[in-house]
Amino acid sequence: MNGNSSKQSQATNPCSLKPAFGLTTNLIMGRTARQDKKTFKLLLIAPKGKKDSKSNQQPLFNMAIGVLVSITPPEYDIEIADEHFNDQINYDGEYDLVGITSRTIDASRAYEIADLFRQKGKRVILGGLHVSFNPDEAQAHANSIVCGEAENLWSTVLDDAAGNRLKPLYNSLDFPPVTKIAPLDYVRIAKASKRGKIDGTKSIPIYITRGCPFECSFCVTPNFTGKLYRTQDPEELKKQIETAKEVFFKKTRRASKPWFMLCDENLGINKKKLWEALELLKGCNINYSVFFSMNFLEDPETVKRLVDSGCLMVLVGFESIKQSSLEAYNKGHVNSAEKFKRVIDECRQAGLNIQGNFLINPDLDSFKDMDDLVQFVGRNNVFMPIFQIITPYPGTKMYQEYTKKGLITDYDWDKYNASNLVIHSASYEPVAFQHKFLSSYYKAYSWKNIVNRVRKNPYKFLNLITSLAFRKNIEEQLDTFERNHNIRK
Ligand code: B12
Numbered sequence: 001m002n003g004n005s006s007k008q009s010q011a012t013n014p015c016s017l018k019p020a021f022g023l024t025t026n027l028i029m030g031r032t033a034r035q036d037k038k039t040f041k042l043l044l045i046a047p048k049g050k051k052d053s054k055s056n057q058q059p060l061f062n063m064a065i066g067v068l069v070s071i072t073p074p075e076y077d078i079e080i081a082d083e084h085f086n087d088q089i090n091y092d093g094e095y096d097l098v099g100i101t102s103r104t105i106d107a108s109r110a111y112e113i114a115d116l117f118r119q120k121g122k123r124v125i126l127g128g129l130h131v132s133f134n135p136d137e138a139q140a141h142a143n144s145i146v147c148g149e150a151e152n153l154w155s156t157v158l159d160d161a162a163g164n165r166l167k168p169l170y171n172s173l174d175f176p177p178v179t180k181i182a183p184l185d186y187v188r189i190a191k192a193s194k195r196g197k198i199d200g201t202k203s204i205p206i207y208i209t210r211g212c213p214f215e216c217s218f219c220v221t222p223n224f225t226g227k228l229y230r231t232q233d234p235e236e237l238k239k240q241i242e243t244a245k246e247v248f249f250k251k252t253r254r255a256s257k258p259w260f261m262l263c264d265e266n267l268g269i270n271k272k273k274l275w276e277a278l279e280l281l282k283g284c285n286i287n288y289s290v291f292f293s294m295n296f297l298e299d300p301e302t303v304k305r306l307v308d309s310g311c312l313m314v315l316v317g318f319e320s321i322k323q324s325s326l327e328a329y330n331k332g333h334v335n336s337a338e339k340f341k342r343v344i345d346e347c348r349q350a351g352l353n354i355q356g357n358f359l360i361n362p363d364l365d366s367f368k369d370m371d372d373l374v375q376f377v378g379r380n381n382v383f384m385p386i387f388q389i390i391t392p393y394p395g396t397k398m399y400q401e402y403t404k405k406g407l408i409t410d411y412d413w414d415k416y417n418a419s420n421l422v423i424h425s426a427s428y429e430p431v432a433f434q435h436k437f438l439s440s441y442y443k444a445y446s447w448k449n450i451v452n453r454v455r456k457n458p459y460k461f462l463n464l465i466t467s468l469a470f471r472k473n474i475e476e477q478l479d480t481f482e483r484n485h486n487i488r489k
């Protein structure tokens, strides 16, 4: 997302499974298929894993579902059920096809839903990041699975479903590469999701670019969208933003502008393109947040342009404040805790919040290092800090390496939320390590830290509500963990 790696990705391989069949073109459509499409009912589901995040960072809809809705031909009738918004799933609905997306954290729930629909005789298609890298596992739960990006294969899938000839696997490698970004159809998404208007404290997702040319070992992107870095057509993007405002935004006294969450994997890969994008956003009169690379934040002109274009906060992958850990992540030559301090402070002066993302690695970081990190975020009033235990997500280079060495200790996908230790640790007993992690994370949201954060940072209300939501979420996780492991406070 913002790993800021300098190595170029060599390969884009969205599916670890070799194609089970040749080119899946289905250009000839029978008459029956055309007629069927008129009444074809599609249900698209975003499942919510048992340990999925409860933070208020959750944008208004899941991007995979948003894209699928937008690329579905207009004659199909679509309904969305998103469990992150407590939408109820109607297992008895008259659906012709049920499509379910998956991230690793939601995969077990996706399979549970798929199994229930299949028991009711409904056809189920599974897709998304997790399924793309675990096709064998997923195939047991679906009539059909999709590996890789859907943009260039979805119409074939729908034709095949309408013509009753759905194949067990559709692999994006069998279709032309996705070189363009599909514009989001906000009107149709609103209709299918029945999501109402929101104020400026909740975010509307959008993206300007997709892909990233770098190769961080803990990130899925190099093996998924990878090198195919694409940018939206500026006019098309402006239109989408205007429509999204009309459809989803309601002005309030506290927030006169809508908040967009830029879901780009890496918005800034070079300064010229980045400045062009910021210029465009400036003309849209919105607020937004974005994943961002540390190196651009050292440039005061870029920071100024971010602020002028409505950027409220950037999420930066600091990864660690310990130099030897930064070196292990291949970032030691460019980053240091001193530099982080300076950049956080300069951005704050310029009116920009920096949300810091920190990785905790049992092989690199000690309990004392966790204490140092808590002190660092407190002293520097880091806005909405995120602590994550290093997690080898399927699809990453790290996952391949850990699997090869036999270092993954837990394949319960529900635990892949970066708050659980799922890898072997040579130095720590897992329960003690995780308890120390959760209590440190909770301390980063102590009342004292929250008060200082709100006082010192720009956008005080945003700082307050996000801090309270994070505190509550982490407190619940810590309480549950202590209860489950009989740990007394
Ligand atoms: C934006 C973003 C977020 C946003 C979510 C925005 C949203 N509403 O969707 C926020 C900040 C909330 C977020 C949170 C988290 N994220 Co995140 N996030 C991203 C990011 C940068 C972009 C995701 C995106 O918008 N993609 C655009 C959509 C269109 O792509 P897509 O989902 O892959 O869908 C395409 C295909 O997969 C396919 N497809 C998908 N589903 C289906 C279904 C069917 C039926 C079909 C046919 C096709 C299909 O078609 C789509 C179009 O081509 C990715 C990076 C990445 N490479 O994806 C990380 C990423 C998805 N996140 C990741 C993680 C780990 C998390 C968290 C767990 C972090 C945490 N500890 O809390 C949480 C989980 C919350 C959750 N349930 O998603 C990992 C997931 C790894 C994995 N194997 O699952 C990624 C890949 C980053 C990484 N480390 O590599 N994230």
Ligand code: SF4
Pocket: 001, 002, 003, 004, 005, 212, 213, 214, 215, 216, 219, 220, 221, 222, 265, 266
């Ligand atoms: S998107 Fe992934 S590969 Fe690209 S810089 Fe961010 S973390 Fe690294």
